[in-house]
Amino acid sequence: MSSDLAAAYHTVLSTIATAGRGRPVRLVAVSKTHPLERIEALAALGQREFGENYVQELVAKQRARPDLTWHQIGPVQSNKAALVARHADWLHTLDRAKLLPLLDRARPAERGRLNVLIQVNIDAEASKSGCRPEEVMPLAAAVTAHPNLQLRGLMAIPTPHPEWTRRRVSFERMVALYAELRTHHPGIDTLSLGMSDDYPLAIECGANLVRIGSALFGLRR
Numbered sequence: 001m002s003s004d005l006a007a008a009y010h011t012v013l014s015t016i017a018t019a020g021r022g023r024p025v026r027l028v029a030v031s032k033t034h035p036l037e038r039i040e041a042l043a044a045l046g047q048r049e050f051g052e053n054y055v056q057e058l059v060a061k062q063r064a065r066p067d068l069t070w071h072q073i074g075p076v077q078s079n080k081a082a083l084v085a086r087h088a089d090w091l092h093t094l095d096r097a098k099l100l101p102l103l104d105r106a107r108p109a110e111r112g113r114l115n116v117l118i119q120v121n122i123d124a125e126a127s128k129s130g131c132r133p134e135e136v137m138p139l140a141a142a143v144t145a146h147p148n149l150q151l152r153g154l155m156a157i158p159t160p161h162p163e164w165t166r167r168r169v170s171f172e173r174m175v176a177l178y179a180e181l182r183t184h185h186p187g188i189d190t191l192s193l194g195m196s197d198d199y200p201l202a203i204e205c206g207a208n209l210v211r212i213g214s215a216l217f218g219l220r221r
C-alpha cells in the first residue's frame, strides 16, 4: 500500500516536471477524507504541502502535524474564518471581502501572514463558489489593506468539460486574469489550477500550483 503511494507520488512528480519543462510548480497533496497515516506516509517521502476541504479536518490534521504546510482549499463560512486564520498557512478560496477582517483579526502574530488566493468562478457556474472575474481587482485591493494577510494570486476549479479545448479556454482565461492582476500587484506569484485529471494541461497553460488528491491517494471514500 505504501509502495503504491510512493509509485503514485513519483509518477505525479515526474508528470509535473515534464509538463512544466523546468519551471517550478508546487504540488499540494489533497488529503481530504484520508487518515493521518496516509499523510505521514507521504510526508516521509518528502511531501510538505497538504490541502484540505473541510475546516475542522484541516484543524485536526494541522494540530497533529504543525511542521507541514496546510492549504484550506474548500469554501469557508464566516463562522470558520478564525479557525482558518489560526491553523492554515494558505487559503485558496477567498471570494468575498466580508471574510477579510475576520481572517485578519484572528491571525496569530507568530504565524506570520496568511497567504491568500482569490477564487474565481471562471465558468460562471451557478453551483460553484468563487467571485466573478470583474470582482478580482477590488477584492485584491481589499486584501492588501489587511496587514496580517498576504495576497499571493488566484485559484479556480474550471468546469470539467469532456472536451479538452474547452478546459484549455478556461485555464487560459485564468492565466490572462492572473497576468492582469500581476500588473497591479507585482508581488503575486501563485496560480492554483489543475487537479488529478487535468493538471498536465493546467501546467502547460501556466499554472504553478496544482492540487492533487486521487492521483496520489486513490479514490476517496
Ligand SMILES: *Cc1c(COP(=O)(O)O)cnc(C)c1O
Pocket: 030, 032, 053, 073, 074, 157, 195, 196, 197, 211, 212, 213, 214, 215
Ligand atoms: C478535492 C479537491 C481537489 C483534488 O481533486 P482530485 O480530483 O482528487 O485530484 C483539488 N481541489 C479542490 C478544491 C478539491 O476540492
